Amino acid sequence: xxxxxxxxxxxxxxxxxxxxxxxxxxxxxxxxxxxxxxxxxxxxxxxxxxxxxxxxxxxxxxxxxxxxxxxxxxxxxxxxxxxxxxxxxxxxxxxxxxxxxxxxxxxxxxxxxxxxxxxxxxxxxxxxxxxxxxxxxxxxxxxxxxxxxxxxxxxxxxxxxxxxxxxxxxxxxxxxxxxxxxxxxxxxxxxxxxxxxxxxxxxxxxxxxxxxxxxxxxxxxxxxxxxxxxxxxxxxxxxxxxxxxxxxxxxxxxxxxxxx
Amino acid sequence: xxxxxxxxxxxxxxxxxxxxxxxxxxxxxxxxxxxxxxxxxxxxxxxxxxxxxxxxxxxxxxxxxxxxxxxxxxxxxxxxxxxxxxxxxxxxxxxxxxxxxxxxxxxxxxxxxxxxxxxxxxxxxxxxxxxxxxxxxxxxxxxxxxxxxxxxxxxxxxxxxxxxxxxxxxxxxxxxxxxxxxxxxxxxxxxxxxxxxxxxxxxxxxxxxxxxxxxxxxxxxxxxxxxxxxxxxxxxxxxxxxxxxxxxxxxxxxxxxxxx
Numbered sequence: 270x271x272x273x274x275x276x277x278x279x280x281x282x283x284x285x286x287x288x289x290x291x292x293x294x295x296x297x298x299x300x301x302x303x304x305x306x307x308x309x310x311x312x313x314x315x316x317x318x319x320x321x322x323x324x325x326x327x328x329x330x331x332x333x334x335x336x337x338x339x340x341x342x343x344x345x346x347x348x349x350x351x352x353x354x355x356x357x358x359x360x361x362x363x364x365x366x367x368x369x370x371x372x373x374x375x376x377x378x379x380x381x382x383x384x385x386x387x388x389x390x391x392x393x394x395x396x397x398x399x400x401x402x403x404x405x406x407x408x409x410x411x412x413x414x415x416x417x418x419x420x421x422x423x424x425x426x427x428x429x430x431x432x433x434x435x436x437x438x439x440x441x442x443x444x445x446x447x448x449x450x451x452x453x454x455x456x457x458x459x460x461x462x463x464x465x466x467x468x469x470x471x472x473x474x475x476x477x478x479x480x481x482x483x484x485x486x487x488x489x490x491x492x493x494x495x496x497x498x499x500x501x502x503x504x505x506x507x508x509x510x511x512x513x514x515x516x517x518x519x520x521x522x523x524x525x526x527x528x529x
Numbered sequence: 530x531x532x533x534x535x536x537x538x539x540x541x542x543x544x545x546x547x548x549x550x551x552x553x554x555x556x557x558x559x560x561x562x563x564x565x566x567x568x569x570x571x572x573x574x575x576x577x578x579x580x581x582x583x584x585x586x587x588x589x590x591x592x593x594x595x596x597x598x599x600x601x602x603x604x605x606x607x608x609x610x611x612x613x614x615x616x617x618x619x620x621x622x623x624x625x626x627x628x629x630x631x632x633x634x635x636x637x638x639x640x641x642x643x644x645x646x647x648x649x650x651x652x653x654x655x656x657x658x659x660x661x662x663x664x665x666x667x668x669x670x671x672x673x674x675x676x677x678x679x680x681x682x683x684x685x686x687x688x689x690x691x692x693x694x695x696x697x698x699x700x701x702x703x704x705x706x707x708x709x710x711x712x713x714x715x716x717x718x719x720x721x722x723x724x725x726x727x728x729x730x731x732x733x734x735x736x737x738x739x740x741x742x743x744x745x746x747x748x749x750x751x752x753x754x755x756x757x758x759x760x761x762x763x764x765x766x767x768x769x770x771x772x773x774x775x776x777x778x779x780x781x782x783x784x785x786x787x788x789x
Contacts, residue, residue: 284650291556294546294646298555335783357650364654365661365781368768372778377770384654386554386644390544390617394624394644401625402674403682405665405689413782414662422663422689429665429685430678508628510637518632521625522673523595 280345280378282367284358284385288316288472292391297383301351308341309353316472317353338367345378357387361408361436389434392467392497395477397508397516399465399499403431409446410437416446423450427457432505432519435498447492451485454500458482463507463517465499466491479507479514540605540638542627544618544645548576548732552651557643561611568601569613576732577613598627605638617647621668621696649694652727652757655737657768657776659725659759663691669706670697676706683710687717692765692779695758707752711745714760718742723767723777725759726751739767739774 281300286292301307301320308327329337341352354362364382371380393400405426411419426433433454438447454462460483468476468491480488482500492498505519541560546552561567561580568587589597601612614622624642631640653660665686671679686693693714698707714722720743728736728751740748742760752758765779 284654286554289556291559292554292644294552294554295558296549296551299551357646357653359650359653359658359660360664361662361781364658365778366783368658368776368778369780369783372768375770382654382657384552384646384650386617386646387650390619390644390647393617393619394544394642397642398619398624398628400619402621403665403667404620405663405686407663407689413785418690422691425685425689426665428688429667429682431682508632510635516628518625518628520629521621523626523629525673 278345278347278378279349280341280367280380281351281383282354282358282362282364282380283351283383284354284356284362285313285317286386287356287388287391287470290316290318290320292386292471294383294385297385300381300383304349304351306344306348306350307353308337308344308350313353313355334363334366335370338363338370341367342370342374342376342378345380354385356391357385358382359384360387360406388436388470388497389499391470392434392465392499395467395470395475396465396479396499397518399463399501399505399517399519400432400434401519401521403429404434404502405429405431406434406436408436409439409443409450411443411446419446420449420453423453427454431502433500435500437494438496438498439492440494447498448486448489451482454482458500458503463501463505465517466496468493468496470497479517481507538605538607538609538638540601540610540612540627540640541643542612542614542618542622542624542640543643544614544616544622545573545576546646547616547648547651547730550576550578550580552646552731554643554645557645560641560643564609564611566604566608566610567613568597568604568610573613573615594623594626595630598623598630601627602630602634602636602638605640614645616651617645618642619644620647620666648696648730648757649759651730652694652725652759655727655730655735656725656739656759657778659723659761659765659777659779660692660694661779661781663689664694664762665689665691666694666696668696669699669703669710671703671706679706680709680713683713687714691762693760695760697754698756698758699752700754707758708746708749711742714742718760718763723761723765725777726756728753728756730757739777741767
């Protein structure tokens with residue numbers, strides 16, 4: 270979305286996708302190249318390499334989002350600023366906090382939100398087609414959402430019967446939320462339900478695992494904050510070629526309507 | 530995901546994003562350029578312009594997905610084929626049907642799924658930050674899913690308390706599913722809940738509307754098959770600057786933890 274400017278400055282909130290430069294959209298790339306100042310957290314900036322060379326770069330560490338938002342607005346009064354957000358700019362990204370601060374300060378600057386490939390679809394693409402259609406996305410981070418609220422959302426999400434994507438499944442500070450989520454999943458899904466675990470999608474150290482919900486506890490140590498987990502829906506199945514596991518397929522329903 | 534090849538051919542299932550070439554990822558662009566044959570439905574091919582010039586192009590119309598999938602597999606035994614999918618390649622895209630046919634035919638060809646910007650995040654970016662975190666996505670198309678199942682999913686999705694994205698909200702053949710979905714939304718959300726309606730996101734004829742759930746019936750005629758609808762969550766609000774409606778904000782929860 271594009272708002273009106275006043276003093277020549279502009280703020281682009283740029284979703285850079287999962288990590289590799291190949292997953293950037295053309296518009297995201299262009300906004301980075303056109304900006305004078307790049308602001309973002311270290312992990313994401315490191316992925317951009319030559320795209321931000323020679324620019325003023327303001328690095329901040331994870332967890333200082335409010336400060337970062339305020340700083341970016343201040344700078345964008347007169348300069349072209351790109352605020353870098355991992356994945357999509359909106360989903361678990363920087364757009365909401367920037368707009369909340371703008372709203373609170375009753376300030377009007379030119380602001381554009383540039384969408385990107387979010388972790389759900391990045392992880393899904395590496396697993397075959399585990400999403401395919403309807404789904405729910407729930408973050409297991411309890412930094413901003415109480416655990417009771419996360420549990421409520423998980424119950425509702427799994428009762429959709431569709432695949433459920435878990436963002437931020439684990440961190441050092443909350444190692445147990447993932448096991449809790451798998452326990453809730455077990456109330457709604459059979460032990461044969463496929464679970465896809467993707468670590469560092471499209472980044473160095475990429476790992477892809479497919480297990481069943483019944484055996485997911487064995488994969489618990491593989492799950493960390495760089496991981497996205499997709500729990501299959503009621504119709505999802507493991508896709509095999511002979512004995513090889515190739516990924517996960519959630520059928521769209523064509524098999525009910527067409528012969529193939 | 531990348532599977533093993535046998536005969537030098539390859540099939541890339543390419544998510545091209547919402548429409549404008551600027552929303553293509555680098556990898557999607559590269560896959561199109563490297564392919565000998567491009568296969569897809571007319572509407573999406575028209576958006577690619579010069580990227581597919583000079584290539585063998587196989588156009589098909591909406592609704593022949595199974596045939597298209599079979600044809601692409603046949604060709605990819607020996608040639609480089611790009612199967613074009615609107616938005617993301619997985620979410621309501623072509624990946625599932627291609628992989629289902631591959632699985633059914635016990636065939637092994639080299640296949641890659643290339644993620645793209647899906648309609649949920651494309652529409653959201655034009656509305657400010659209506660998603661921000663957890664959400665559910667439900668298609669209102671009853672071509673492959675019975676209406677009763679759609680209703681069940683909507684009830685569960687709205688009971689998450691989070692925003693809900695509606696894909697395929699209406700078509701000539703099913704003009705009433707949108708009103709039905711709004712009726713279900715009304716059981717879970719107040720009439721003040723913001724509803725964002727985005728038509729032709731990042732394409733010619735782009736239109737962006739923000740209404741409340743209480744007045745959404747007045748916007749019914751604006752909704753068609755090229756529209757994505759985002760119904761706010763329990764905490765979503767309309768973002769204003771003075772009397773101007775700027776979009777929708779769903780706060781992440783920073784306001785509970787930080788002063789700003």
